[in-house]
Amino acid sequence: MSPKEELEQERRQQILDAAETVFSEQGFNDARMDDIVAESGLSKGALYWYYKSKDAIIMALLDRVFLQEMRIAEVLIDADGTAEEKLRIFSRAAVADIRHFKPFMSLAYEFITLVTRRKEVREKIRGYYRTYTQILAGIIEQGISTDEFATVDPHKTALAIIGLYEGITLMWFIDPENIDWDELTEAPLDMLLDGIRKKES
Amino acid sequence: MSPKEELEQERRQQILDAAETVFSEQGFNDARMDDIVAESGLSKGALYWYYKSKDAIIMALLDRVFLQEMRIAEVLIDADGTAEEKLRIFSRAAVADIRHFKPFMSLAYEFITLVTRRKEVREKIRGYYRTYTQILAGIIEQGISTDEFATVDPHKTALAIIGLYEGITLMWFIDPENIDWDELTEAPLDMLLDGIRKKES
Amino acid sequence: MSPKEELEQERRQQILDAAETVFSEQGFNDARMDDIVAESGLSKGALYWYYKSKDAIIMALLDRVFLQEMRIAEVLIDADGTAEEKLRIFSRAAVADIRHFKPFMSLAYEFITLVTRRKEVREKIRGYYRTYTQILAGIIEQGISTDEFATVDPHKTALAIIGLYEGITLMWFIDPENIDWDELTEAPLDMLLDGIRKKES
Amino acid sequence: MSPKEELEQERRQQILDAAETVFSEQGFNDARMDDIVAESGLSKGALYWYYKSKDAIIMALLDRVFLQEMRIAEVLIDADGTAEEKLRIFSRAAVADIRHFKPFMSLAYEFITLVTRRKEVREKIRGYYRTYTQILAGIIEQGISTDEFATVDPHKTALAIIGLYEGITLMWFIDPENIDWDELTEAPLDMLLDGIRKKES
DNA sequence: TATGAATGAGTCTTCATTCAT
DNA sequence: CATGAATGAAGACTCATTCAT
Numbered sequence: 001m002s003p004k005e006e007l008e009q010e011r012r013q014q015i016l017d018a019a020e021t022v023f024s025e026q027g028f029n030d031a032r033m034d035d036i037v038a039e040s041g042l043s044k045g046a047l048y049w050y051y052k053s054k055d056a057i058i059m060a061l062l063d064r065v066f067l068q069e070m071r072i073a074e075v076l077i078d079a080d081g082t083a084e085e086k087l088r089i090f091s092r093a094a095v096a097d098i099r100h101f102k103p104f105m106s107l108a109y110e111f112i113t114l115v116t117r118r119k120e121v122r123e124k125i126r127g128y129y130r131t132y133t134q135i136l137a138g139i140i141e142q143g144i145s146t147d148e149f150a151t152v153d154p155h156k157t158a159l160a161i162i163g164l165y166e167g168i169t170l171m172w173f174i175d176p177e178n179i180d181w182d183e184l185t186e187a188p189l190d191m192l193l194d195g196i197r198k199k200e201s
Numbered sequence: 202m203s204p205k206e207e208l209e210q211e212r213r214q215q216i217l218d219a220a221e222t223v224f225s226e227q228g229f230n231d232a233r234m235d236d237i238v239a240e241s242g243l244s245k246g247a248l249y250w251y252y253k254s255k256d257a258i259i260m261a262l263l264d265r266v267f268l269q270e271m272r273i274a275e276v277l278i279d280a281d282g283t284a285e286e287k288l289r290i291f292s293r294a295a296v297a298d299i300r301h302f303k304p305f306m307s308l309a310y311e312f313i314t315l316v317t318r319r320k321e322v323r324e325k326i327r328g329y330y331r332t333y334t335q336i337l338a339g340i341i342e343q344g345i346s347t348d349e350f351a352t353v354d355p356h357k358t359a360l361a362i363i364g365l366y367e368g369i370t371l372m373w374f375i376d377p378e379n380i381d382w383d384e385l386t387e388a389p390l391d392m393l394l395d396g397i398r399k400k401e402s
Numbered sequence: 403m404s405p406k407e408e409l410e411q412e413r414r415q416q417i418l419d420a421a422e423t424v425f426s427e428q429g430f431n432d433a434r435m436d437d438i439v440a441e442s443g444l445s446k447g448a449l450y451w452y453y454k455s456k457d458a459i460i461m462a463l464l465d466r467v468f469l470q471e472m473r474i475a476e477v478l479i480d481a482d483g484t485a486e487e488k489l490r491i492f493s494r495a496a497v498a499d500i501r502h503f504k505p506f507m508s509l510a511y512e513f514i515t516l517v518t519r520r521k522e523v524r525e526k527i528r529g530y531y532r533t534y535t536q537i538l539a540g541i542i543e544q545g546i547s548t549d550e551f552a553t554v555d556p557h558k559t560a561l562a563i564i565g566l567y568e569g570i571t572l573m574w575f576i577d578p579e580n581i582d583w584d585e586l587t588e589a590p591l592d593m594l595l596d597g598i599r600k601k602e603s
Numbered sequence: 604m605s606p607k608e609e610l611e612q613e614r615r616q617q618i619l620d621a622a623e624t625v626f627s628e629q630g631f632n633d634a635r636m637d638d639i640v641a642e643s644g645l646s647k648g649a650l651y652w653y654y655k656s657k658d659a660i661i662m663a664l665l666d667r668v669f670l671q672e673m674r675i676a677e678v679l680i681d682a683d684g685t686a687e688e689k690l691r692i693f694s695r696a697a698v699a700d701i702r703h704f705k706p707f708m709s710l711a712y713e714f715i716t717l718v719t720r721r722k723e724v725r726e727k728i729r730g731y732y733r734t735y736t737q738i739l740a741g742i743i744e745q746g747i748s749t750d751e752f753a754t755v756d757p758h759k760t761a762l763a764i765i766g767l768y769e770g771i772t773l774m775w776f777i778d779p780e781n782i783d784w785d786e787l788t789e790a791p792l793d794m795l796l797d798g799i800r801k802k803e804s
Numbered sequence: 805t806a807t808g809a810a811t812g813a814g815t816c817t818t819c820a821t822t823c824a825t
Numbered sequence: 826c827a828t829g830a831a832t833g834a835a836g837a838c839t840c841a842t843t844c845a846t
Binding site for chain 1: 226227228229230306307310311313314315316317318323326327330331334353354357358360361363364365366367368369370371372374375376379380384385388389391392393394395396397
Binding site for chain 6: 610645646647648649652
């Protein structure tokens with residue numbers, strides 16, 4: 001990467017970092033471009049040099065947020081072990097990630113708000129969840145073929161697992177004190193696994 | 202109720218109906234007061250007569266949206282039957298409600314966005330979920346005491362059930378075609394129930 | 403006209419009057435909306451209530467400016483007399499009008515600037531000159547048929563007459579002291595008339 | 604001229620060529636310095652190295668545009684022949700020039716727009732027309748003294764001739780299809796000449 | 805109660821110009 | 826001489842809210 005491209009990347013990161021903070025705190029609409037300017041340490045002109053509008057920044061953030069999330073998926077793909085072990089790895093990674101992600105969670109929900117209104121957002125987020133679902137479904141299929149799991153529908157089960165974590169995350173976001181992630185990290189998974197695990201006969 | 206009060210109630214409903222539609226379609230910020238005025242068929246002056254600000258309408262909507270939701274909870278409280286039967290009633294009611302609620306779902310997520318930024322929203326939504334959790338926990342306790350269920354933690358299990366439904370709802374909102382509620386209505390519950398059901402020994 | 407419509411007309415006139423002054427003094431681009439606001443005595447909101455943009459005001463002015471000019475043409479249509487008498491009436495009306503119009507002349511040239519860039523402007527101004535040319539051509543035809551004038555091309559002659567006045571106006575705008583309209587009022591016309599008048603044989 | 608000065612001259616021409624094109628297409632205000640940069644093939648820094656501001660470019664263009672025009676006048680001064688012959692030379696030169704100049708005509712009108720607002724523009728353009736008028740007046744005086752023309756006012760007649768051509772040019776700019784320069788090249792002049800030509804007695 | 809014209813503070817965005825390299 | 830990233834003042838426009846009628 002040329003020094004020039006490096007500078008550009010750095011500036012764009014500066015701006016997205018600032019935007020992430022500001023948008024998370026204030027929401028897309030209450031956030032002022034001047035707030036992002038101040039937070040980024042750049043000038044307004046510099047901001048508009050790299051992103052042509054507020055909306056362009058929001059869309060660039062969308063990419064970054066869900067790209068970051070994708071990393072958990074990668075962990076899963078590369079993992080070895082039984083299906084159950086992989087699901088536990090997923091669970092742990094997801095929970096770790098969620099905690100790290102907490103300050104920016106309202107940002108994520110704001111993006112979700114846009115799903116019905118903006119094609120790009122819709123497609124990006126759908127792609128993210130579909131990828132995820134497929135990976136988990138693959139693991140479950142593995143579990144079925146190795147007789148770890150009963151013959152469940154892999155797709156539906158994958159949706160249930162992701163849904164379970166998304167839902168608990170949502171509830172944790174709303175009422176963190178009411179939910180103890182330390183305990184919940186594996187408990188929900190245990191319940192589901194109990195449900196799909198092959199019963200000895 | 203006097204005729205005057207009746208008119209007032211009617212007008213307020215008109216406004217909230219319009220606001221619900223407009224906010225759902227455009228979001229709190231892109232929605233214009235003039236849009237609500239047009240949708241409601243009232244005049245701008247009338248709007249401001251009944252609600253003193255845009256924010257007041259949003260807060261009134263918050264009440265209405267989550268009050269509506271509360272009705273499912275009431276169904277549960279009054280129901281008879283085994284714990285499992287009650288959970289199935291809950292499941293069916295929740296799914297039915299979600300479907301009806303779909304056009305306004307982005308509204309709900311926009312409220313969630315406000316959880317970290319607005320005390321009233323936070324408290325209202327927390328109250329809603331806490332109530333819900335307690336009711337479900339009660340049912341699970343009943344199930345444990347009647348030996349339907351294994352000795353699980355009622356609170357955690359309740360959270361898991363609600364989370365499961367909230368999460369699947371979220372995913373259905375994002376990608377309706379990828380999720381078949383008809384099948385999912387009871388499947389997720391089955392999995393969880395399998396997990397907590399008392400094993401014959 | 404209802405009182406409401408009357409108010410609207412009055413407001414629009416107020417705005418266009420102000421815009422005419424401000425645009426003439428400063429040009430379309432240097433003129434600030436706030437200048438028009440100040441000049442009009444209205445508020446910025448009121449301005450935008452009646453015209454949705456600066457450009458809308460400019461286009462409304464275009465209408466008004468060239469509609470005003472059209473009145474001279476009407477004088478001609480209704481006039482009686484020989485062709486030459488009518489042309490003299492035209493001459494006098496045109497000169498009188500030009501003098502009145504002087505402060506707003508740079509406005510007219512600014513519109514002309516837009517002829518190649520904006521369809522609406524092009525069409526409006528073309529229509530104006532075509533109408534004018536036709537009226538004059540009609541008078542010249544009359545002069546030919548009554549043997550006042552030699553057998554000239556009515557269309558070309560009309561263009562020459564209008565062109566003559568437009569050109570002298572342009573030069574007067576550029577260098578008023580160099581041109582004495584009092585003398586020039588009829589002199590150019592005399593020259594042209596001398597050229598087309600039927601020579602006694 | 605040193606190689607260094609040559610380069611400077613070349614660069615300045617590049618810039619003015621680009622500016623002429625861009626300004627003609629977009630107008631002084633809508634044209635962006637970046638457009639001129641792109642059109643010129645230079646860098647922004649280079650542009651500002653040779654011209655210290657947008658306005659400086661506009662003023663340099665003013666010089667160039669009206670200097671170019673001055674060449675027609677030179678043709679006249681050097682010409683031999685009767686007054687009428689000279690006027691025909693003028694006519695042909697003017698028409699030829701106008702056609703060449705067409706793409707940049709809106710530029711000329713934009714300068715005229717500035718006559719009332721900018722001293723330098725006013726003086727430059729006035730000087731141009733005064734020079735022109737004087738040359739033509741001289742020719743007409745010649746024509747009077749040689750008995751070609753009747754005893755007309757040379758100044759007024761010169762104004763009329765220039766005005767006639769300026770006016771027809773304006774109308775041609777506005778509505779090229781409505782005006783056939785091929786025919787109009789000499790026709791207007793004929794009319795005027797008919798008017799001022801010494802009548803045989 | 806109801807109306808809708810009017811208000812004006814607040815925003816995003818633009819773009820001529822500068823200057824470190 | 827040349828580059829183009831950076832600057833920031835300035836301006837068009839928006840829209841929640843008000844208030845005379």
